[in-house]
Amino acid sequence: MSARYAIVAATFYRDLADRLIAGAQAAFAEAEGPLAADGPADVFEVPGAFELPLAAKYLAETGRYDGVACVGAVIRGETDHYDYVCGEAARGIQDVQLSTGVPAAFGVLTVDSMDQALARSGGDKRDSGRHAADAVLALQRIRRSLAGA
Numbered sequence: 001m002s003a004r005y006a007i008v009a010a011t012f013y014r015d016l017a018d019r020l021i022a023g024a025q026a027a028f029a030e031a032e033g034p035l036a037a038d039g040p041a042d043v044f045e046v047p048g049a050f051e052l053p054l055a056a057k058y059l060a061e062t063g064r065y066d067g068v069a070c071v072g073a074v075i076r077g078e079t080d081h082y083d084y085v086c087g088e089a090a091r092g093i094q095d096v097q098l099s100t101g102v103p104a105a106f107g108v109l110t111v112d113s114m115d116q117a118l119a120r121s122g123g124d125k126r127d128s129g130r131h132a133a134d135a136v137l138a139l140q141r142i143r144r145s146l147a148g149a
């Protein structure tokens with residue numbers, strides 16, 4: 001039985017979203033055995049990170065996906081708007097996975113500069129898109145093992 005994954009991307013910073021999507025797609029493509037995907041992850045886009053939780057909820061509630069990787073980038077500006085966007089995205093995505101039982105990973109960069117974002121979206125620090133997909137796979141591995149127990 002193969003798996004189906006989704007990626008929902010906040011495209012407020014288009015180039016960063018594309019880098020994060022690529023990382024998540026690569027990680028999903030490497031999944032093996034019962035976690036192996038039946039094809040590339042379906043990609044859905046929202047304007048910003050604040051919209052990620054509801055999009056993830058829509059996808060999780062379809063019952064069509066074994067997990068959802070939520071990706072995006074929030075770069076601090078002059079005001080405290082950053083705090084609200086980041087906080088609600090994190091809390092909302094966590095609520096989706098806890099309420100639906102469908103893995104929904106937090107692959108949202110919360111940074112102070114574009115340089116920090118580039119370094120964490122497949123640059124020299126990490127690939128948060130890949131990490132989000134890996135988190136989905138790790139939770140799905142547990143879920144599948146318990147289902148087979």
Ligand SMILES: Nc1c(NC[C@H](O)[C@H](O)[C@H](O)CO)[nH]c(=O)[nH]c1=O
Pocket residue numbers: 010011012013047048049050051072073074075076085
């Ligand atoms: N400043 C950033 C935003 N802001 C937009 C919000 O996420 C949201 O789309 C808007 O408030 C309408 O509800 N979003 C990001 O993803 N990254 C940012 O840096």
Ligand SMILES: CC(=O)[C@@H](O)COP(=O)(O)O
Pocket residue numbers: 074075076077078079080081082083085
């Ligand atoms: C993270 C944000 O919402 C940010 O881009 C907004 O910038 P500002 O705080 O300067 O209005």
